[in-house]
Amino acid sequence: MKRILFYFWLFASTTLLFLIVNSALAHEESFKAMGVVPPRNEMPAPDFTLQTSNGNSVSLSNFKGKAVLLNFWATWCVPCKKELPSMQKLYDAVKHDGVEVVAISIDRDKKDRIHQYIKNYNLTFPVLLDPGQKVRKDYFIMGLPTSYLIGADGKLKGFISGAREWNSAASKKMFSTLVQ
Amino acid sequence: MFLFRFIFSSILFVLIITTNAAAYIGLCCAHCGGNMPLNIMGGGIPETHEYRFKISEMFMTMDGLRDGTDEKSTSDLGPSTASGKFRGVPKSMDSYMTMLGGAYSFTDNFAGMIMGGYVRNTMEMTTTAGDYDMFSQGLTDTKLMGKYRLYHDDNLAPTKQLSAVAGVAVPTGKITIKNTNHPTKTMRGKLLPFGMQPGSGTWDPIFGLTYQKAADPFWMGANFMTTQRWGTNDQDYKKGSEYTLDLYVMRQFNEKALASFQLNGKAWGDYSDQPKAGKENGDCHAMLNPTRDWMTPLCDPTNYGGVNLHATMGMQFQPVPLHVAELNLSIPLYQNLKGPQMQSDYMLRLTYYLEVPTKKSRRYKGFSAPKQLGF
Numbered sequence: 001m002k003r004i005l006f007y008f009w010l011f012a013s014t015t016l017l018f019l020i021v022n023s024a025l026a027h028e029e030s031f032k033a034m035g036v037v038p039p040r041n042e043m044p045a046p047d048f049t050l051q052t053s054n055g056n057s058v059s060l061s062n063f064k065g066k067a068v069l070l071n072f073w074a075t076w077c078v079p080c081k082k083e084l085p086s087m088q089k090l091y092d093a094v095k096h097d098g099v100e101v102v103a104i105s106i107d108r109d110k111k112d113r114i115h116q117y118i119k120n121y122n123l124t125f126p127v128l129l130d131p132g133q134k135v136r137k138d139y140f141i142m143g144l145p146t147s148y149l150i151g152a153d154g155k156l157k158g159f160i161s162g163a164r165e166w167n168s169a170a171s172k173k174m175f176s177t178l179v180q
Numbered sequence: 181m182f183l184f185r186f187i188f189s190s191i192l193f194v195l196i197i198t199t200n201a202a203a204y205i206g207l208c209c210a211h212c213g214g215n216m217p218l219n220i221m222g223g224g225i226p227e228t229h230e231y232r233f234k235i236s237e238m239f240m241t242m243d244g245l246r247d248g249t250d251e252k253s254t255s256d257l258g259p260s261t262a263s264g265k266f267r268g269v270p271k272s273m274d275s276y277m278t279m280l281g282g283a284y285s286f287t288d289n290f291a292g293m294i295m296g297g298y299v300r301n302t303m304e305m306t307t308t309a310g311d312y313d314m315f316s317q318g319l320t321d322t323k324l325m326g327k328y329r330l331y332h333d334d335n336l337a338p339t340k341q342l343s344a345v346a347g348v349a350v351p352t353g354k355i356t357i358k359n360t361n362h363p364t365k366t367m368r369g370k371l372l373p374f375g376m377q378p379g380s381g382t383w384d385p386i387f388g389l390t391y392q393k394a395a396d397p398f399w400m401g402a403n404f405m406t407t408q409r410w411g412t413n414d415q416d417y418k419k420g421s422e423y424t425l426d427l428y429v430m431r432q433f434n435e436k437a438l439a440s441f442q443l444n445g446k447a448w449g450d451y452s453d454q455p456k457a458g459k460e461n462g463d464c465h466a467m468l469n470p471t472r473d474w475m476t477p478l479c480d481p482t483n484y485g486g487v488n489l490h491a492t493m494g495m496q497f498q499p500v501p502l503h504v505a506e507l508n509l510s511i512p513l514y515q516n517l518k519g520p521q522m523q524s525d526y527m528l529r530l531t532y533y534l535e536v537p538t539k540k541s542r543r544y545k546g547f548s549a550p551k552q553l554g555f
Contacts, residue, residue: 039555046553076337076396108337141336
């Protein structure tokens with residue numbers, strides 16, 4: 001009986017270990033495929049409260065319990081504008097799976113133009129305004145576009161410099177591993 | 181033939197550089213908001229660890245004469261052998277200049293630049309021996325400059341920037357081009373007047389200061405530049421020092437297009453003396469005699485220099501990332517010339533600008549993740 005129990009636990013532990021390693025590898029692979037830099041120490045994402053172009057206040061803490069794609073962009077940044085439609089497609093695909101997309105515009109005084117972009121690109125995810133550059137500085141943004149991945153626990157899980165195809169299979173796989 | 185070789189070698193050089201470069205363009209970085217019209221010297225600083233190349237074709241025409249702020253007619257000055265008149269008088273001048281420039285940004289704040297050109301001048305002359313076109317062509321002086329950003333309020337999207345420029349103009353342009361087609365045979369092989377020589381013959385220090393402001397969709401700024409002429413050349417004279425002040429405003433009216441307006445002020449001095457060939461052989465003097473009057477007002481070193489103000493209208497297009505084209509038209513608003521000398525009519529300039537990211541560029545490798553946030 002003891003031997004059977006030993007083999008059962010050995011099998012269960014090996015299976016569990018395999019699943020964990022497999023999941024970690026899949027996570028690592030999907031991060032690598034999207035060019036995501038993982039953190040050395042997972043730190044809480046700096047909280048913020050910003051307004052949308054309609055004047056509504058939104059805080060990062062509103063999305064606690066969800067994985068968040070936090071994107072920094074500007075209307076003068078051509079690569080940023082190119083990736084906005086793919087972010088919308090990603091949002092449409094994963095918004096019911098515990099993933100939130102939040103874009104922060106760092107334009108200094110472009111409320112009307114940002115509003116126009118939201119209309120033109122049919123963006124339904126929150127687009128926040130950071131005209132004072134405070135949040136941009138808290139997130140050490142030196143180039144655009146820059147994105148962060150934030151886990152459901154509110155901690156930073158990844159850094160992405162440059163534009164990405166957010167609606168790709170690799171991206172969706174990455175978010176599926178992020179919400180696990 | 182030389183011009184063809186000059187352009188071909190330059191294009192080959194650019195191609196070699198670009199072959200080793202990597203054009204990853206999915207990122208905006210340190211110089212966003214630093215737009216400047218491309219015709220202004222020092223305009224267009226590349227991103228850090230990137231090259232940029234600029235090729236411009238400029239056409240400038242001068243028509244008629246001016247002394248101070250008063251226009252002069254050709255017949256006021258000659259052509260005549262009478263005392264107080266000149267045997268040859270210029271009527272108009274066309275200049276075509278091909279300019280090539282390259283720059284590399286070593287850091288966010290420091291860029292090195294090189295600029296050179298090739299000029300073709302044709303001056304329509306009326307002389308006592310008949311009308312003819314005086315012609316010269318050759319390399320211009322080459323400018324080597326460094327631009328250092330002294331101040332900026334934001335590295336990513338600066339609204340204010342102040343930069344200093346220092347450099348030197350290397351005397352690659354000739355100062356001894358001779359007349360080849362004068363109607364009088366004895367005048368052929370004689371030194372052409374100052375204005376027809378493409379070079380200065382001296383190593384000249386360059387200093388400048390640039391202030392740039394961005395208030396999207398506007399960019400504006402002021403650029404002051406001076407070329408000092410401290411030494412004399414092999415012909416024992418020096419060109420006058422030059423001072424330019426450019427004020428510009430640009431408006432982005434489309435994602436891919438900008439319109440610009442500039443006021444370009446320039447003050448420059450006259451020549452210090454006549455060339456050695458004039459003193460020794462009588463080049464540019466009546467009857468080729470050094471003691472006689474000048475052949476044309478172009479030969480008198482004091483008939484150069486003055487102050488002018490031009491207005492420049494321009495359009496800049498960026499049809500695809502990394503490629504920019506600009507067209508400018510300049511017309512004179514005010515000219516006060518130490519004369520009599522030829523007055524400016526208008527100037528057209530077409531510029532093509534190519535950005536070349538290298539493998540060290542942030543646009544290729546992206547930005548580093550911040551350590552402060554655990555990366």
